[in-house]
Amino acid sequence: MESRVELRGDVEQGTVEVILDGPWDARVRIDLASAVRKGLAEHPRALLLNLAAIKEPDPALVGAVLMAERRGGAVRPPVPLVLVAGDALWRRLTAVGLTSRLPIYATVAAAQDALTRRTPRFGRVRLDLQPGAMAPSAARSFVGDTVLAWDLGDLLHAARSIVSELATNAVEHAQTPFTVTASRRRELLHLAVEDGDPALPCVIDRAPEKGTALDFRGIGLRFVAETARAWGSMHTATGKVVWATLATAPQARNTGHTHGW
Template sequence: MVESAIAVRVDVDLALVQIVAVGAWTRRLRVDLVAAVRKALIERPRAILLDLERFADADSAMAASVMLAERRGTGLDPPVPIVAVASGGIHERLRTGGVAERVAIYANLAEALAALADDLPPPQRTALQLQPDVLSPCAARNHVADACLAWGLVHLLHPARAIVSELATNAVEHAGTPFTVTVSRRDHLLHLAVEDGDPALPRTLPWAGEGPSLAPRGAGLRLVASAASAWGTAPTAAGKVVWATLGTLDPPRG
């Protein structure tokens, strides 16, 4: 029996989410694929790449699922394009299902990435590489503040600084690896990301209970969730990225 699975990876530099589907096309895989696309769209990436090269087989429902992903992406403002990688029988299944009329389909991953790098407009983006040092969260806060001032987003300066401070502190305390703070402007969103070399994904912990502590465990990500429009985490090629967004047109929370 062929194992089926979905894997998600984020390319911070391209602001791209890659969703890899492996195995046989089953109802469960279809549900997982649609859920992965829905979750990826919350981040508002510049594109979503569906890597379907590793499928053992497929039926007509695959084309319908890819079309559903395309409709979800194009229905956003701004739209998020969906592209696919497929070959052989899978490519033919998508073509006969009408997918090729709406979705760009590439023969391999390298071809798709090269096309996306050429087609996507360069983002308004700035990045800072930092070491796992106690002073690094301060440098991260200053970095995001400089970006907000340079882009005329003064009203987002304080919530953006607070979010990046928490994410950078987590990278220092828990990942313990060099990390990169990336600030980018994607149309109506300010996107904040901290990428480190630890593949372990963070989770919001239950409150530690009563006691004198002024900073209970789990409070950092709770503060991020309360300040951001959306936030999440995903694996990268070298570890993980934790991201958060703020609406540039919305008043800050709090």
């Protein structure tokens, strides 16, 4: 059964939107919780919980919103939760006191506009590239220069290597123009490659039997998974984004990996 919960990244805004479409039931509750976990794994500037399609909110939906708020607060650094809701849900959330501490907007555009005005980005640069043979090298140099400019020289090798793998995948598989983005978010360096192909990548398992020739396709993503603090992929409005994070604070490093999908 196809899920009625959609996860959509917005690289330009640095946010992740969780969209709930359809009536509330046990399956939607599970899918919503899973989508919130995946969205928070990317450590966005904010998590937008889009409930605008809910016309007759179930009482259990309030509990789901509370759980999303708690999960966002437990992430380090914390990720704020922003709601998009219609009048019926707004009234229910007001009745239980949630509107006093959670920002609620009528549209995604209004929520994004408020975030742009109120939430600092700390640092963000982007580079648009064509899917040519020299694109991975250009992406690598761009991220390397950025990391040095931000005085994060100890992350230079890891950051350059990760973005090189992500850019190479964009060139070889998506074969569309793509954008490399580097963002400094509190204790994290966030690297992302957005392209026009909606097909999400996957890590290919190594051949299990001794002596079996290895298929080296997917080795690059395995390197990203082993090097990054967290990584993942999600759909965007025009294709997909593949991202990875590195910890900028020494005490936050080597804490294990959280895959975002």
